[in-house]
Amino acid sequence: MAAVVTRRANARVEALDADAESGVHGRTTADSPVAKRVIDAKDDVWVAADEGGDMYSGTDASRPILFRTMKVKGSILHPYRFFILVRLVAIVAFFAWRIEHRNRDGVWLWATSMVADVWFGFSWLLNQLPKLNPVKRVPDLAALADSSSGSDDNLPGIDIFVTTVDPVDEPILYTVNTILSILATDYPVDKYACYLSDDGATLVHYEAMLEVANFAVLWVPFCRKHCVEPRAPESYFGMKTQPYIGGMAGEFMKDHRRVRREYDEFKVRIDSLSSTIRQRSDAYNNSGNKGPGLVRATWMADGTPWPGTWIEQAENHRKGQHAGIVQVILNHPSRKPQLGSPASKDSPIDFSNVDTRIPMLVYMSREKRPGYNHQKKAGAMNVMLRVSALLSNAPFVVNFDCDHYINNNQALRAPMCFMLDPRDGQNTAFVQFPQRFDDVDPTDRYANHNRVFFDGTMLSLNGLQGPSYLGTGTMFRRVALYGMEPPRWRADSIKLAGKSHDFGTSTSLINSMPDGAIQERSITPVVVDEPLANELAVLMTCAYEDGTSWGRDVGWVYNIATEDVVTGFRMHRQGWRSMYCSMEPAAFRGTAPINLTERLLQVLRWSGGSLEMFFSHSNALLAGRRLHPLQRVAYLNMSTYPIVTVFIFAYNLFPVMWLVSEQFYIQRPFGTYIVYLAAVISIIHVIGMFEVKWAGITLLDWCRNEQFYMIGATGVYPTAVLYMAMKLVTGKGIYFRLTSKQSDACSDDKFADLYTVRWVPLLIPTIVVLVVNVAAVGTAVGKAVAWGVFTDQAQHAMLGMVFNVWILVLLYPFALGIMGRWGKRPALLFVMLVMAIGAVALLYIMLHGARYPSELSEVAASLGKASLTGPSG
Numbered sequence: 001m002a003a004v005v006t007r008r009a010n011a012r013v014e015a016l017d018a019d020a021e022s023g024v025h026g027r028t029t030a031d032s033p034v035a036k037r038v039i040d041a042k043d044d045v046w047v048a049a050d051e052g053g054d055m056y057s058g059t060d061a062s063r064p065i066l067f068r069t070m071k072v073k074g075s076i077l078h079p080y081r082f083f084i085l086v087r088l089v090a091i092v093a094f095f096a097w098r099i100e101h102r103n104r105d106g107v108w109l110w111a112t113s114m115v116a117d118v119w120f121g122f123s124w125l126l127n128q129l130p131k132l133n134p135v136k137r138v139p140d141l142a143a144l145a146d147s148s149s150g151s152d153d154n155l156p157g158i159d160i161f162v163t164t165v166d167p168v169d170e171p172i173l174y175t176v177n178t179i180l181s182i183l184a185t186d187y188p189v190d191k192y193a194c195y196l197s198d199d200g201a202t203l204v205h206y207e208a209m210l211e212v213a214n215f216a217v218l219w220v221p222f223c224r225k226h227c228v229e230p231r232a233p234e235s236y237f238g239m240k241t242q243p244y245i246g247g248m249a250g251e252f253m254k255d256h257r258r259v260r261r262e263y264d265e266f267k268v269r270i271d272s273l274s275s276t277i278r279q280r281s282d283a284y285n286n287s288g289n290k291g292p293g294l295v296r297a298t299w300m301a302d303g304t305p306w307p308g309t310w311i312e313q314a315e316n317h318r319k320g321q322h323a324g325i326v327q328v329i330l331n332h333p334s335r336k337p338q339l340g341s342p343a344s345k346d347s348p349i350d351f352s353n354v355d356t357r358i359p360m361l362v363y364m365s366r367e368k369r370p371g372y373n374h375q376k377k378a379g380a381m382n383v384m385l386r387v388s389a390l391l392s393n394a395p396f397v398v399n400f401d402c403d404h405y406i407n408n409n410q411a412l413r414a415p416m417c418f419m420l421d422p423r424d425g426q427n428t429a430f431v432q433f434p435q436r437f438d439d440v441d442p443t444d445r446y447a448n449h450n451r452v453f454f455d456g457t458m459l460s461l462n463g464l465q466g467p468s469y470l471g472t473g474t475m476f477r478r479v480a481l482y483g484m485e486p487p488r489w490r491a492d493s494i495k496l497a498g499k500s501h502d503f504g505t506s507t508s509l510i511n512s513m514p515d516g517a518i519q520e521r522s523i524t525p526v527v528v529d530e531p532l533a534n535e536l537a538v539l540m541t542c543a544y545e546d547g548t549s550w551g552r553d554v555g556w557v558y559n560i561a562t563e564d565v566v567t568g569f570r571m572h573r574q575g576w577r578s579m580y581c582s583m584e585p586a587a588f589r590g591t592a593p594i595n596l597t598e599r600l601l602q603v604l605r606w607s608g609g610s611l612e613m614f615f616s617h618s619n620a621l622l623a624g625r626r627l628h629p630l631q632r633v634a635y636l637n638m639s640t641y642p643i644v645t646v647f648i649f650a651y652n653l654f655p656v657m658w659l660v661s662e663q664f665y666i667q668r669p670f671g672t673y674i675v676y677l678a679a680v681i682s683i684i685h686v687i688g689m690f691e692v693k694w695a696g697i698t699l700l701d702w703c704r705n706e707q708f709y710m711i712g713a714t715g716v717y718p719t720a721v722l723y724m725a726m727k728l729v730t731g732k733g734i735y736f737r738l739t740s741k742q743s744d745a746c747s748d749d750k751f752a753d754l755y756t757v758r759w760v761p762l763l764i765p766t767i768v769v770l771v772v773n774v775a776a777v778g779t780a781v782g783k784a785v786a787w788g789v790f791t792d793q794a795q796h797a798m799l800g801m802v803f804n805v806w807i808l809v810l811l812y813p814f815a816l817g818i819m820g821r822w823g824k825r826p827a828l829l830f831v832m833l834v835m836a837i838g839a840v841a842l843l844y845i846m847l848h849g850a851r852y853p854s855e856l857s858e859v860a861a862s863l864g865k866a867s868l869t870g871p872s873g
């Protein structure tokens with residue numbers, strides 16, 4: 001058995017052994033439940049598609065195909081496309097009809113609304129056209145295993161980057177779980193390295209990584225021994241019991257209990273880190289040890305002052321002003337597996353058949369100096385890219401936010417199926433996974449899961465040049481990050497001569513680049529001696545990028561609120577493609593803001609960033625011919641989508657007209673107008689239902705998406721447009737803050753954040769829209785009573801009311817949100833709504849009552865009584 005173990009050095013070994021013992025032979029990755037589910041997924045939506053032909057010119061027939069392509073069945077795809085055509089015809093007919101029936105009164109209003117409608121139609125096309133050809137690609141993990149005849153020796157190296165900034169806004173517990181999930185994942189341990197970039201340069205993060213390295217000694221072999229999943233301990237221990245798939249059920253309970261206890265202790269140590277550090281520093285400072293410059297320093301455990309930021313801020317040790325730090329916490333392991341020791345008094349878990357090696361772990365924090373724009377996450381990523389080039393230089397790079405952990409052990413293998421595929425792997429710059437979230441409230445009030453986007457929009461881009469880069473859960477090809485062209489468009493070798501004006505002055509960095517492209521290269525342990533340390537320090541300085549192409553043609557792109565979409569765009573523009581990889585269970589999982597204000601600010605940043613993209617060198621119209629035509633349309637849509645909401649916002653406020661005037665029409669004849677509108681709006685929903693079907697999402701996902709879109713359209717998106725307009729005029733950029741992660745540590749209520757209201761001006765426009773539409777409904781009711789239900793006025797008012805009610809339905813989650821804790825009782829909202837509508841109706845009747853026959857006043861009076869006593873009594 002030991003022989004088997006040494007041949008295979010990860011968690012699957014134990015599964016193999018178990019099977020050998022129980023008489024089942026030849027078990028491979030493909031037989032694991034996960035792989036089975038992915039490969040055998042038969043459904044009534046997707047059918048196999050043949051992908052070959054000219055798109056894959058470089059096909060190498062000798063290598064196995066590593067993924068399969070699926071397209072939407074004709075019985076769904078054809079009617080879907082048909083309805084898109086129908087809607088196109090309908091809107092053209094609508095425009096023609098409107099031009100024919102120009103309003104004589106209120107021409108300005110009519111003309112404005114025509115402009116709005118044309119933009120509606122146009123932006124709908126931008127959104128719809130790229131969705132004509134959704135394609136799903138399923139990684140074939142069994143084929144990947146077979147292609148290397150079952151051994152992991154041929155898998156390429158990966159550098160994994162995690163970014164964090166603030167130990168409070170981004171609770172350390174998330175970060176340490178992310179790192180542990182990476183260290184324990186099922187990928188050959190000598191084939192990857194993990195980097196944490198800490199933009200806050202706090203000692204807490206560094207010491208947390210030391211704790212992680214200690215705990216990993218237990219956690220990683222435990223995961224391997226028992227094949228546990230997921231390998232982020234917090235999620236693993238928080239899970240309801242799962243069937244045991246490891247081969248040592250007998251020992252499992254005992255080991256599990258032990259590790260759980262150790263994890264609890266580990267958590268306590270993590271929680272108390274900041275007070276430990278504070279006490280230690282106080283002790284040092286009070287005992288007469290002074291840091292440089294005779295100020296109160298923050299001290300490391302070994303009695304040296306911490307080079308990063310201090311608790312008591314001081315020159316060169318504060319946020320935005322400190323030296324660069326890089327610490328190899330765990331060096332790269334040897335190529336040979338190292339079996340652990342049998343159970344003993346000190347280590348009660350038997351690891352004698354388990355490989356105990358742990359992958360490389362590096363802590364780093366780039367230099368910060370006042371006067372430099374640090375470019376947030378993009379800046380941090382670029383420094384990591386350079387530093388890792390000298391330490392491990394893997395040909396592939398995976399990037400996570402600190403709150404996203406590996407949830408599926410195959411997560412690093414699956415993208416390799418795309419990268420190493422003989423057809424177009426060489427030209428694939430990145431593989432994007434959907435983002436999945438843990439602590440979202442069960443009904444997903446603010447559409448945090450974003451399924452329409454992840455499962456719909458991204459699948460459709462997958463049928464073009466590929467999904468856009470979404471910031472986390474992405475595997476890159478290192479050379480693509482360096483801004484190199486895809487092999488399809490470049491001469492065979494990468495030319496590096498005279499590249500220092502692109503990449504900066506470090507020759508070591510430039511010399512590392514050809515190696516960083518070799519997939520077969522293995523990572524070797526490093527010795528950080530003085531020359532290397534100096535070299536790394538240079539790479540981490542703020543000044544390193546001055547006058548180079550970093551942030552534009554090299555690395556993550558700068559000067560934009562959302563670095564992700566533009567960085568992916570640059571690669572697509574160069575002719576690279578990307579792949580979408582969705583798997584079950586989800587490859588990665590993270591957290592999402594469930595607080596209304598926090599969520600709106602996040603969306604504000606995204607929409608602001610997208611507009612910035614339009615007005616930058618990353619405008620899709622400026623891209624060359626290598627960008628697929630529909631991909632260009634998709635990017636245009638991604639960078640202009642907020643604009644249309646200015647019109648939506650205006651339409652939503654239009655009911656004000658109903659309040660101030662009896663007769664006010666955007667378009668006459670009003671009845672036909674409404675019929676057209678209803679048709680155009682309902683076809684879009686029919687199309688939506690087809691998308692629900694092929695995207696495989698639920699109706700609730702879709703409804704939440706519609707609702708949150710309207711919430712955004714009445715506040716965040718128009719605000720983003722305003723910001724952008726101001727930026728164009730004043731030249732000043734937008735300041736976007738970090739999305740603070742929810743922490744439920746100090747509350748019994750798991751979704752406490754959902755019920756806290758944080759008032760910001762951003763909420764006001766939507767509240768105004770709410771009020772206006774409630775008032776409009778009230779007025780319509782009032783008109784019906786005052787004029788008689790069968791009069792024109794009343795009927796028009798009622799027709800208009802349909803739209804007001806529709807808007808109210810869409811804004812419902814928002815209304816709940818601003819009610820705070822009262823939002824737990826939606827019935828209250830309905831009572832308030834009925835009362836408000838009744839009150840407005842009554843007011844209308846009273847104001848207009850004098851003009852009408854006296855019986856009407858009586859009706860009004862009795863109705864008034866009813867609505868006053870009704871709900872409350």
Ligand SMILES: O=c1ccn([C@@H]2O[C@H](COP(=O)(O)OP(=O)(O)O[C@H]3O[C@H](CO)[C@@H](O)[C@H](O)[C@H]3O)[C@@H](O)[C@H]2O)c(=O)[nH]1
Pocket residue numbers: 163164165166170197199375376377380400401402403470471472561562563564602605606609737738739740
């Ligand atoms: O100065 C900074 C600011 C942020 N970050 C990191 O960037 C990541 C994303 O920031 P966050 O505020 O969590 O943004 P989200 O809105 O949650 O992020 C989504 O949207 C961003 C684009 O706007 C992408 O970069 C993210 O990957 C994507 O998850 C986090 O890991 C941060 O630690 C830094 O490293 N340095």
Ligand SMILES: [Mn+2]
Pocket residue numbers: 401403591739
């Ligand atoms: Mn995030």
